[in-house]
Amino acid sequence: MKNILEDERIVMTLDAGGTNFVFSALQAGVEIIEPITLPSHSEDLEYCLKTIISGFKQVETVLEHRIPDAISFAFPGPADYKQGVIGDLINLPSFRGGVALGPMLEEIFGIPTLINNDGDLFAYGEAVAGFLPFLNRHLEGAGLSRRFKNLIGVTLGTGFGGGIVVNNQICLGDNSAAGEIWLTRNFLKPETIAEESVSIRAIQRVYAEKSGKPTNHTPLEIYQIASGIIEGDKQAAVAAFEEMAVAIAESLANAVALLDAPIVIGGGIAGASKFIIPKIIEHLSGSIHDLSGKAIPRSISSVYDVDDKDELKAFITNSQHEVIIPFSTKKVIYNKEKRIAIGTSKLGTSAAVCLGAYALALDYLDKTNHYEVAINKEMN
Template identity: 30%
Template sequence: MEKAILGLDIGGTGIKGGVLIKGHLEDIRSIPTPADQDQDHILETIAMFIESYLHHDIEGIGIGIPGLVNVDEGIVLGLANIPAFQHVELRKFVFQKFGKPVFINNDANCFALGVHKYGVGKKFKNLVGITLGTGVGGGIVINGQLYSGVTSAAGEWCSAPYLDNNYEFYCSGKFFHNFYHQRPKALAKLAMAGDKNAIKAFEEYGHHLGELIKHILYALAPEAIVLGGSIRKSYPLFKDSLYKTLSTFMYPTVLENLQILLSELDETAIHGAVALVDVEPEVVNS
């Protein structure tokens, strides 16, 4: 059997997995997350899912989760959408069950590492990954290494104050729900058909995202920013207003050396989880 790395993406609604064999993701599948069950039940569900992959010769297991993690100890500190999953020694649990190296990190950090290792971010030493969907996530790669920060909280620009709320309120799907009372995908279809109100929605969205990216540029000045998440598919609708806002950035030389790219990976979460195993122990933590 070919050596394989197992990547898991644990979310509030589903647990998705896949194995990397010779640089290609295979055997991608998912199961529902028993988010309303107790911790032991959730852990056993994860274990059963991992066990279903053991017909592959698994070398290591990478896990991405939508919450904060003590990366050194492999402890999940909390998940907003899974109430019972608080202070879970997930690495210890999985290692004791299967005897394989286990690496865990925040899913947005995994996204940044995944696009750096396997996607459009390959050629950049310094990049930021931003996921645009139901929420906003951020991950940072510095000198070719993932920077997780304390409890994997680096890149959490979503919670930074902006206008009367925070960046997530204006740069995620929440913006379209709260101001236009529609889902981004539905509004995108209307905008493509020429609906002026929908076009205006994406122009405003591009402005807000531009302000977020300016915030990031002042702190990090990366070579590239890679956009992921479902809203990235509507990029042509907000690209112009995004760049119009970026044009007000104070340091033109930073903009001249910046590339804004769209992730082309279909399974960025799994790629990112796999990348944790492939890159360790070079992950940088504060």
């Protein structure tokens, strides 16, 4: 895929919230108009859809002679994202029974329309312009040949979101249901989903339990208490983030075992990474046991916090060795130590989602054009 930050094609975007819709347009990965904000009217489907149409028409008007090539944006699920059909939504209550939002926009505007969820697009944005380029630049700078092409992205906020990139491509799954990490089993409360321990409400609940007092503190205030910035039960505040980190870690341990990929963390609660990431690494560096009691490493790979300068330096230290091919004088490279990086978003969560949507549209346009060229060649 081309460098999206050098691509001149224009993609119209939408930031869809339950209260407001914010419309914009990107070119070369940069916003090229002043965003247009309209109330979502989420309680009335017809009004809501007409608002979406109006917003994109206003963007076209502002673009003047510049012609958009596609529409691409994040929208809440459940949905059949491949078909552009939105299912029953909590924060947009008028969407019920399947609304063909993507096909509607394609028919009206005459350009491809890509819709996905914010967890997937966050991971993709970090893969094409954030966390993976960050890792690979450091590897290149250290003179190493290896490059990372896979990524697990998680967002920590109102809920526990996720997205997966495999071989530099967003993984949508066969049913538009990939990356649903919130639904993994909760390591701390096995009868519940992981999100019950990985969310804003979880931070508040655990702080209240550990401090012995009801709380109306926000996660930011609990973070400030943990950091000694404001008064409160510091021990309870630290415990709230560390307990959440253990639940995150076990979900990630299962994901890493299957995908063998670096991990990037975004969302508002990622701001407390100094309490979260060390605990995740501690858990991933621990053991699990077979029935005989034999200890097995919880993660096959060593995990490095690449937000820490010393850890980053250790991560990019050369672990490659040359080994002789048996019955030959030739040698091959052997990566003796398996390594996984973990760190926070390099773009910011909102920017990563936006760039992920932009990159998804460009990738679709490139593939469609390649397919059309191949068909034309066959016909001629």
